């Protein structure tokens with residue numbers, strides 16, 4: 001319990017940098033992602049979010065801030081891909097010494113492989129692994145249900161990435177409304193994750209009630225950030 005509070009306090013008010021990249025791209029190699037994570041830590045990041053055993057292991061070698069580990073896996077016929085089974089949680093937890101402090105998982109109410117429920121994955125993370133569990137959710141109702149089930153953190157990661165919330169992605173920007181609603185009604189820390197593109201938006205997320213923010217693309221995706229510049233500059237006809 002003391003350890004849990006210590007970890008949560010380390011994250012409070014800070015930026016967690018999500019260091020992820022598709023393995024088919026130049027950044028998608030463990031040593032590259034580990035370098036990005038170390039640079040983020042030097043810049044003041046209070047945590048790193050990372051995907052998959054190889055990347056988490058490489059990052060754990062170079063950083064000392066808490067790692068939020070996930071394991072993205074595509075199971076044909078299922079939409080859930082963020083740590084979709086207890087085995088995925090086990091594998092990404094066991095890949096480094098020390099093990100990641102926090103495991104994040106999809107806590108939306110959608111079917112999972114082998115009939116697993118998110119509640120089973122939650123209990124596995126907390127009781128079998130002894131890690132903190134972060135629920136990636138897309139709606140207020142999912143956040144409330146996750147908090148009632150006893151998750152340690154609720155993150156807005158999937159707002160905009162499920163069919164009923166897809167319109168939020170088109171609106172652009174982080175889902176500050178969801179952050180604010182959850183922060184008022186839910187007793188556990190709320191993490192604003194997804195589509196934060198500037199320091200000003202990260203500040204707004206904290207003001208809306210976020211315990212901490214997660215920023216990925218805007219900091220680490222050099223390829224996509226560059227492409228955004230290129231696209232914007234094409235509009236100049238001079």
Ligand SMILES: CC(=O)N[C@H](C=O)[C@@H](O)[C@H](O)[C@H](O)COP(=O)(O)O
Pocket residue numbers: 018020070157158161193194195196214215216217218
């Ligand atoms: C929806 C989904 O799969 N999100 C993933 C979760 O780990 C990552 O691809 C995102 O990069 C991360 O959530 C951070 O968000 P942004 O890159 O917008 O700052």
